[in-house]
Amino acid sequence: MQVDVASTFDELDAWKDDWERVHAADGEAHCFLSWAWMRRWLERRSPWLVLAARRTPPNHGYVAFLPIQLRISADDTGLFNLVLLGGAPFAGYCGMIAVPEEAEAALDAFAAFLQDEVGWRHFVLDDVLMSELRLKRLLDAFPQAEFTHGKVKRAAHVTAGGDSIDHDVYVYVPLADDYEDFLSEKLGARTRRHARKALRLLDDPEQELKVTLPTADTLAESIDTFCELWRRQWWDLRPTYGEFILESARHMLPACFEAGMLHMPILRHRGSPVAAFVILLDPSRRTMVGFLSGRDLSFDRSVSPGLILHCHSIRWGIENGYRIYDLGTGDYSYKDSFGSEHRIVEKYRVSTRDGQNIGGRLDPRTVDEALARTAALAREGKLALAATCCAQVIAAAPTDPRASALAAEIDKARHVLSERRFAAATALLRADSLADAERALLEVVDLSPRHAGALQALALLRLRKGDFDGAIRHIDEAIAVLPGSAPAHFCRGNILVRQGRFGEALESYERAVALDGNHAPAFNNRGTLLYRMGRREEAIDSYRRALAIDPGFVSAADNLERACGERHAVPVQS
Structure with missing residues (x-):
């Protein structure tokens, strides 16, 4: 099975006839995988790929299609890629289409392509409407030695009335050949009375109720009306999500209308809209899919x-030959009053077992989104994470000048901020606010891991706290950044003395005075260590050199006097 890839609309449009042929042949296809829906959706979802499978040889045309979207996400470790199914997260259902007898081989080929040709950490299978056989075949194609896969639990949903809603349950209503038969066969007595009353009210002129359907001339106004009703009902609950829903609806619904797959009844009272449904039509499968709704809660x-x-919609559907009225996700009690049936549509994830992108780098096709996400992190002040992310972008696209320019901006901002915070940390150390100073210094190192001043200050702070291992670790990090720093080697010697590692301490003092022949404290502490090691003459010489540099160095003078008087237990000066 060969997999070809479309990543431009010129490439995709050449497959339209094959797509529609496969969609018509696949009993598992649905309206969200129709050409009209998917072609329109992908217009705003770059980067995307459509994978097309065909037998070769001979070539009898394509036998399966899998639309996917490539996305960027981030956590505390940096950026990583997601692969989403085409249509997500707006479509009611996602999946693939295939000529039935070729589905399993196509799924194997698609999975192999995703593992070999696309960089990602998570393959997101949200709301995947696929037979158990196909879904198992797809998941099994990702070997468990390299991948984890399983169901993703949806967020809990409890209504205001206290009902717990299971959104893995999708509800649909089988329709009858006649509306009256539907009422008699599917509805209980109470619901049947309410249903008949509902349509009597609609047909009663005194109620001033009317249902309108959009025409080519009124489509724009009808979409505006629906969006306003949806906004009134749902916006305050999740404004960011609401903006996405309404923008997506405005983009998708005109194409659905043009394709003959939009049924959008609007209920009006005295001419004013009070409720609206968006229902997608799949005439070939005689299915109506309830997709979105909005209403004026004051009515x-x-x-x-x-x-x-x-x-009204069920009656319209029956009159127009539809046999399924799909009420979508959630086992709300009102749905069962229509004589509904249930099916399970779940969310799955396939993830790399090592938690890294396949191939160890970002997918180069997502560089634009990666740059945008990195720049946003920098604007939020998350400069250390932004720098990590920028390095990932450069690794994926080393010749992209935007990445190197952004890296330079981030480095400059990190330097300015780290110096500001280092100054604040130094002031805290002087004020003996050790806990606050430690937090501030760690922030500096997080911003600038090679900030030698902050590393050395952390070493001294750890020394004051008695954390000798931490002190050595930080001072060694500082020396790795500035190996020619005499103060850093002097500091290292002092830490090693406290640990009783006198030979190594002496080497550090020797290195300090070799780098800076005027470092009087290093000569003084070198002398004290030599004296402690029984090398009195060398110690006396070292004290004298300290005093030659700084004649007013009281500790060196006292130490010299004691050494000359053969006194013992001379303390090391920090």
Whole structure:
């Protein structure tokens, strides 16, 4: 099975006839995998790929399609890639289409392509409407030695009335050949009375209720009306999500109308809209898919506007030959009142077992989004993470001048901020606020891991706390940055003395005075260590050199006097 790839609309449009042929042949296909829906959706979802499978030889045309979207995400370790199914996260269902007898081989080929040709950490299978056989075949194609895969639990949803809603349950209503038969066969007595009352109210001129459907001339106004009703009902709950829903609806619905797959009834009272449904039509499968709804919550009647629109839509569907009325996700109790049936549509993830992108780098096709995410992190002040992310972008696209320019901007900002925070940390040390100073110094090192001053200050702070191992670690890090720093080697000697590692301490003092022949404290402490090691004459010489540099160095003078008087237990001066 050969997999070809489309990443431009010129390439994709050449496959339209094959796509529609496969979509018509696949009993598992649905409206969210129709050409009209997917082609329109991908217009705003770059970068995307459509994988197309075909037998070769001979070539009888394509037998399967898998649309995917490449995305960037970030955590505390940096950027990584996600692969989403085409249509997510807006579509009610996601999946693939295939000529049934070729589905399993195509799934194997698609999985192999994703493992060999695309960089990602997580393959996101949200709301995947696929037979158990196909889904198992797809998941099994990612070997467990290299990948983990399993179900993702949806967020808990408890209604205001206290009902716990399971959004893995998707509800649909089988329709009858006649509306009256539907009422009699599918609905209980109470719901049947309410349903008949709903349509009587709609047909009663005195109620001043009317359902309108969009035409080519009124489509734009109808979409505006729906969006406003949706906004009134849902916006305050999740504004960011709401903005995405409404922008996506405005983009998708005109194409759905043009393709003959949009049914959008709007209930009006005295001409003013009070409720609206967006229902997608799949005539070839005689299925209506309830997708979105909105209503004016201030409009109160004994029969709800929602019930009126459901009854109107079901009657319209039956009259137009539809056999399934899909109510979508969530086992809300009202859905079962229509004589519904349930199916399970779950969310799955396939993830790399090592937690890294396949190939160890970002997918180069996502560089634009990666740069945007990195720049956003920098604007938020997360400069250390932004620097890590920028390095990842450069690794994925080493010749992209935007990445190197952004790296330079981030480095400059990190330097300015780290110096500001280092000054604050130094002031805290002088004030003996050790805990605050430690936090500030760690922030500096997080911003600038090679900030020698902060590393040395951390070493001294650890020494004051008695954390000798931490002190040595930090001073060695400082020396790795500035190997020619006499103060750093002097500091290292002092730490080693406290650990009783006198031979290594002497080497550090020797290195300090070799780098800076005027470092009087290093000569003094070198002398004290030599004296402690029984090398009195060398110690006396070292004290004299300290005093030659700084005649007013009281500790060196005292140490010299004691050494000359053969006194013992001379303390090391920090």
